[in-house]
Structure formats: structure tokens, C-alpha cells
Amino acid sequence: MRPLLWIVVPCYNEEEVLPETSKRLAAKLDSLIAREMVSGGSRILLVDDGSSDATWRQIAALHDGNLNGVSAAPGVFCGLKLAHNAGHQNALFAGLMHAYRQGCDCAISLDADLQDDINAIDEMIERHAEGAEIVYGVRNNRDTDTRFKRSTAEAFYSLMRFLGVEMVSDSADYRLMGKRSLGALSEFKETNLFLRGIVPSLGFATAKVYYRRGERFAGESKYPLKKMVSFALEGITSFSIAPVRLITLIGVLAVIVSVVMILYALASLIMGSVVAGWTSLIVSIWLVGGLIMIALGVVGEYVGRTYLEAKGRPRYIVDEVLE
Known part of the structure; x- marks a missing residue:
């Protein structure tokens, strides 16, 4: 039986990149359906995290099937608009929980900036079909990072391992989660979410898919140094005393x-x-x-x-x- 897949994409001020992102994701979903890897009822969920630009108008146009340059039937794209900017982790959680309540068999989360290779989705679905409840997208290199970012990332993962926190190195929020793991995730009630630490702690069977991370297609990074430091503190204080x-x-x-x-x-x-x-x-x-x-x-x-x-x-x- 083909799984019902939802692709969850949190968006914050992504009007520059969203048309290209949606075009590529729609083509990828069509390909997966044509090869009978996923159900024909599979969807792409775009979560607007309180954007101040035209992101939500673009999502509404995608939902109606009339965004220029994007070939997708009405209803393929779904939209979830948050009342205010709740942060990346909360926006992602909102999208995953919405997909779970809509009865998805699995959900794949990824950012809207097209840095994550969407061709890895195929192998993720294959690993899930083989029995992996959670499949992590793992970077096989950091060539696109600056020396500072590369060294700080390595230091962060080393520190988290030293503190006893389960994390998958070089894996961000590009992952597949099955229905059981999404149900388990829904039981976590804390306000300060750190999904990169929570998901590995669920304890289900996992697999890894390696991919090459590219440059951001357009727009500016939503993770400047200040947010990176705040994110690191969130992870440390959420999982270790x-x-x-x-x-x-x-x-x-x-x-x-x-x-x-x-x-x-x-x-x-x-x-x-x-x-x-x-x-x-x-x-x-x-x-x-x-x-x-x-x-x-x-x-x-x-x-x-x-x-x-x-x-x-x-x-x-x-x-x-x-x-």
C-alpha cells in the first residue's frame, strides 16, 4: 500500500524563494506519485510563520493552483498561517502535527531555502518502506559553510554529546517521520522545543540518507549568529542540567x-x-x-x-x- 505523504515546509519571509521551491516540490511529488512510491492524495503543507512579506499570498495562490510558473492542481498545496512569528521549531511542529491529524502515513520536513537536496526524498521513502520509522537527512560535507560556521557546528555537536544529549551529527530538520513517531512527538508538551534532540530520543528504528547541501537559492539566511547562539542555548538547557x-x-x-x-x-x-x-x-x-x-x-x-x-x-x- 502506497503511503500518504505530507511534505512540511516552514516559511518565514520567503517570497523570493517560494515560487522556485514550490515548483520543484510539486515536480518531485508528481514524480513520486507517478512511480507509485506515495499515494495520489499526498500533499505539500506550507507553514507561514508570521511572515511580513507576500509569503502567505503566494501560499494562497499555490493552494488555488494559480501561482505563475508552478504547475500543480488545486489542493496539492495546503497552507497553515500562524497568527504571529512563533519561531522555526514551533512552526515546524505545527506543520507536523497538522499533517498527523490529517491522517498522513509519513511526513517529511525541510526548509524553504532549497539548500536540502529534495532528490534525497526518494531514498527516505525507500528506507521508510524497509522499516525505518524515522529517516534522517545527513549532510555528507560542509563545503558550503564558512570556516567559522563549520568549526562552531562541530563544537556544538561535541558539546551536546559531552552533555549526554542524543543528536545526529550534521543533521538539521530534514527528516522523514512515520505515523507512530509523529504520534509520540505529539505527547511532548514543553514550550521550548528542540526537535533535533527530541526526535532521536523517541527510540524508534532509524536510518540515514546522505546528501550534499547546496547554497541558498535566494533571499537571506534566517539563522544569523544571534539566532544560532540562541538555538544552541535552547538545546543545552532543554536536555541537560x-x-x-x-x-x-x-x-x-x-x-x-x-x-x-x-x-x-x-x-x-x-x-x-x-x-x-x-x-x-x-x-x-x-x-x-x-x-x-x-x-x-x-x-x-x-x-x-x-x-x-x-x-x-x-x-x-x-x-x-x-x-
């Missing part, structure tokens, strides 16, 4: 060093040695003060996350749906 434990360890070490320094000062006093004092005092004040500020910052991150979770506000609000 190791930083808090590290603060405790640093505190213990600081106490030990302090005891040693006290003993050294007393010994110097008894032996009549002259202790300069001022330099060591200033260094100690700055060092301890810096450690205290870092500790407060780390603890504050966790308190802030707890505060957001305790309020229980919805992750997103759907403004309009095009079925």
Missing part, C-alpha cells in the same frame, strides 16, 4: 583553592614573609566576581525556561488554514 552541576563543581574547587590560599597566608605570616596582597586581592575579586556572574547567568537560563514552561501558554496560534 550538566551546566548547573558544573557550577557546583567549580564552587567546590573555588572553596578548595580558598582554603589553600588561607593556609599559605597563615604560613607566610608565621614565617614573617611580606605579602604584597594588593595584586592577589584584585585578581581574586575579579575572578570570583566573574564566576558568580557566570553562575547566575546559567542558573537564570534554567529559571527562565522553567518560568516559560510553568505558564503553559500555547506554542503557536493558527490564524488560517487552507485545506
Whole structure:
């Protein structure tokens, strides 16, 4: 039996790239249906994450089948408009949950910028048919990244593994999820989503499909350095309390060093040695003060996350749906 596939694409201010993205995705879906790899009722779901440009108007035109240059029957493209910008992870989650509620057999998520090779979708569906509940799209190189981005990405994955977080290296949000894994994902209620850590923790059978990541087709990246840092903090604080434990360890070490320094000062006093004092005092004040500020910052991150979770506000609000 051919699976009912939904392709979920979160979009934020993607008016420059969306016509080309939709054209390629429509052609890919037609090819999959023609080769009987997926059901004829398969759909492409475009999630507008509170865009301020013409993204939603383009999605509405695609839904009606009248966007210039895109050959697709009315209804092939579906639209989900969020009332405000909820963030990439929430927009993606909203799309996956909508596809799940519509009875899809599997859903493939990918970004709208055409950097992910859509030809890998074929192999993803094959791996799913062979029994893999989750299939990850994994980059086989980082040639298109700058040296800074490549080094920071490697450092991030190493840090997450050190903290005990399950993650698939060089895999972003390009993945296939089956109906069972989508159902399991729907049980996660936290406000601060980090899907790259949540999905591997589900525990279902997985597979990997390797592909070459290309350049962005048009427009600007929606992940500048500020958002990348925020995303990294989200992942760390969502899955590990190791930083808090590290603060405790640093505190213990600081106490030990302090005891040693006290003993050294007393010994110097008894032996009549002259202790300069001022330099060591200033260094100690700055060092301890810096450690205290870092500790407060780390603890504050966790308190802030707890505060957001305790309020229980919805992750997103759907403004309009095009079925």
C-alpha cells in the first residue's frame, strides 16, 4: 500500500524563494506519485510563520493552483498561517502535527531555502518502506559553510554529546517521520522545543540518507549568529542540567583553592614573609566576581525556561488554514 505523504515546509519571509521551491516540490511529488512510491492524495503543507512579506499570498495562490510558473492542481498545496512569528521549531511542529491529524502515513520536513537536496526524498521513502520509522537527512560535507560556521557546528555537536544529549551529527530538520513517531512527538508538551534532540530520543528504528547541501537559492539566511547562539542555548538547557552541576563543581574547587590560599597566608605570616596582597586581592575579586556572574547567568537560563514552561501558554496560534 502506497503511503500518504505530507511534505512540511516552514516559511518565514520567503517570497523570493517560494515560487522556485514550490515548483520543484510539486515536480518531485508528481514524480513520486507517478512511480507509485506515495499515494495520489499526498500533499505539500506550507507553514507561514508570521511572515511580513507576500509569503502567505503566494501560499494562497499555490493552494488555488494559480501561482505563475508552478504547475500543480488545486489542493496539492495546503497552507497553515500562524497568527504571529512563533519561531522555526514551533512552526515546524505545527506543520507536523497538522499533517498527523490529517491522517498522513509519513511526513517529511525541510526548509524553504532549497539548500536540502529534495532528490534525497526518494531514498527516505525507500528506507521508510524497509522499516525505518524515522529517516534522517545527513549532510555528507560542509563545503558550503564558512570556516567559522563549520568549526562552531562541530563544537556544538561535541558539546551536546559531552552533555549526554542524543543528536545526529550534521543533521538539521530534514527528516522523514512515520505515523507512530509523529504520534509520540505529539505527547511532548514543553514550550521550548528542540526537535533535533527530541526526535532521536523517541527510540524508534532509524536510518540515514546522505546528501550534499547546496547554497541558498535566494533571499537571506534566517539563522544569523544571534539566532544560532540562541538555538544552541535552547538545546543545552532543554536536555541537560550538566551546566548547573558544573557550577557546583567549580564552587567546590573555588572553596578548595580558598582554603589553600588561607593556609599559605597563615604560613607566610608565621614565617614573617611580606605579602604584597594588593595584586592577589584584585585578581581574586575579579575572578570570583566573574564566576558568580557566570553562575547566575546559567542558573537564570534554567529559571527562565522553567518560568516559560510553568505558564503553559500555547506554542503557536493558527490564524488560517487552507485545506
